[in-house]
Amino acid sequence: MMGPWAVRVASTLRLPDHIAAGTTKVSELAQLTGSDPDVLGRLLRYLSVLGVFREEAPGEYQVTELGEFFRDDHPMKLRRFLDQNGFGAKLDAVTARLEQGVRTGRTVYEDVFGRRFWEDQDDYPDPELSFNTLxxxxxxxxxxxxxxxxxxxxxxxxxxxxxxxxxxxxxxxxxxxxxxxxxxxxxxxxxxxxxxxxxxxxxxxxxxxxxxxxxxxxxxxxxxxxxxxxxxxxxxxxxxxxxxxxxxxxxxxxxxxxxxxxxxAEDQHQIHVADANLRILLxxxxxxxxxxxxxxxxxxxxxxxxxxxxxxxxxxxxxxxxxxxxxxxx
CATH class of the missing domain: 3.40.50.150 (Vaccinia Virus protein VP39)
Incomplete structure (x- = not known):
């Protein structure tokens, strides 16, 4: 369970972007992102085990090939889907209510946010992280x-x-x-x-x-x-x-x-389509x-x-x- 959330936090803090731009030390990254140095170091160490970053020297990291996917300028724009300041956070919140959706067969969005999905599209402080932009x-x-x-x-x-x-x-x-x-x-x-x-x-x-x-x-x-x-x-x-x-x-x-x-049903490589089939219901x-x-x-x-x-x-x-x-x- 920790892996997906660790990647989301790294994407929200834009750690791959900052490291690629030359800020590679934990102490500097903590100051830049307003984070606790000790806990940020734990996060980077954990993500290096997952292959997102590579520790070049004690407390100093580089972005791996895998980590490049989470940079803001990657063509897939995956980072913006994971950023917890935008639509990604709303998507995660409704996903946590999967049991309710399975039991009722209905959307859970209004139950979570108080408004139906389409009525909630103006609730993004950063338009670049809105559903429509994504x-x-x-x-x-x-x-x-x-x-x-x-x-x-x-x-x-x-x-x-x-x-x-x-x-x-x-x-x-x-x-x-x-x-x-x-x-x-x-x-x-x-x-x-x-x-x-x-x-x-x-x-x-x-x-x-x-x-x-x-x-x-x-x-x-x-x-x-x-x-x-x-x-x-x-x-x-x-x-x-x-x-x-x-x-x-x-x-x-x-x-x-x-x-x-x-x-x-014949295509066993449709994991993301099957995933989307649940999320679009929620x-x-x-x-x-x-x-x-x-x-x-x-x-x-x-x-x-x-x-x-x-x-x-x-x-x-x-x-x-x-x-x-x-x-x-x-």
Whole structure:
């Protein structure tokens, strides 16, 4: 039990960053981070046993290859997920209530924090550690894999449904690489404390921002309606409602593209997907889904699942829906 918490404390104190920048002695690190020198030394010694740091001389440490993962500038941005001053602390707090979630089958977030998840997105003193910013970091990480896994260039107007905030959206990635493409970013103001307005940079003139509930009628005329890690946040009924709105807007000729992980009993290497399947219940009452479950919610929304394409990112698939009866089922 100590290992995960030790890594979280090191990430919160930014010890890998400080050591990599040249502050390597325990006494100096304690002064820099406002920590007790003796206990900080114990923490560093313990983490050196785990391989996060390496003790070069008594009371002096270096970052190992493993420890590099916890630096702030690592592309995975794992440090920010572990920092106890942001969303990571909230995630840890709800995880501690797993028994309650298993017994009730419901989210525990409101019981822990007094507000539902989406109502609590303004409660981050440091916006860089907020849920929305961390999700934007995540999208930047897998965005290139998604871009290379589908013929996006064949489409002129992409509607990014619930895409997030500005430069951290898949739409930003696509418009940056396809200059002939236009986009509509649909963001629910209840879910994004920081609006995308003003943060779309040079592609802003090709992107229209629409702020509305995901349960309201969607903007018409898109070639493809994209939902990136959206349906997993919702229970079965609400996921169908969102898909149905996309189906209505896409019409008989448009497509709905869902980008999510697919649960598979045959894949024994899905530990992080199985982990997320529990966490999303605790946070939002949502779930990860099997291929058959994706097919079922599509059918209920008037859509036919016509293709599933693996991406280069861990267990992430492009799940393509068309109007029922239009295409061949996958």
């Amino acid at each position: 999700m934007a970091d995540h999208t930047r990480w897998f965005g290139p894999d998604i871009r290379d896994s589908f013929d996006w260039g064949a489409h002129k107007l992409i509607v990014d449904v619930g895409g997030g905030t500005g430069a951290g959206t898949l739409l930003h990635e696509l418009l940056t690489h396809f200059p002939g493409m236009r986009g509509i970013l649909v963001e629910d103001p209840r879910e994004t404390a920081t609006s995308a307005a003003g943060s779309l940079g040079p592609i802003g003139d090709r992107c229209t921002l629409v702020r509305q509930s995901l349960f309201d009628p969607m903007p018409q005329g898109g070639d493809v309606y994209v939902l990136t890690n959206i349906l997993r946040n919702w229970n079965q009924q609400d996921a169908i409602r969102i898909l149905r709105r996309c189906a209505e807007a896409a019409g008989p000729d448009g497509d709905v593209l869902v980008l999510e992980r697919i649960l598979s 946070l939002l009452g949502g779930k990860e889904r099997t291929l058959e479950e994706f097919r079922e919610i599509g059918r209920a929304a008037g859509l036919e699942l016509t293709a599933t394409t693996p991406t280069g990112y861990s267990h992430m698939y492009l799940i393509r829906y068309s109007a029922a009866g239009r295409g061949h089922q996958a």
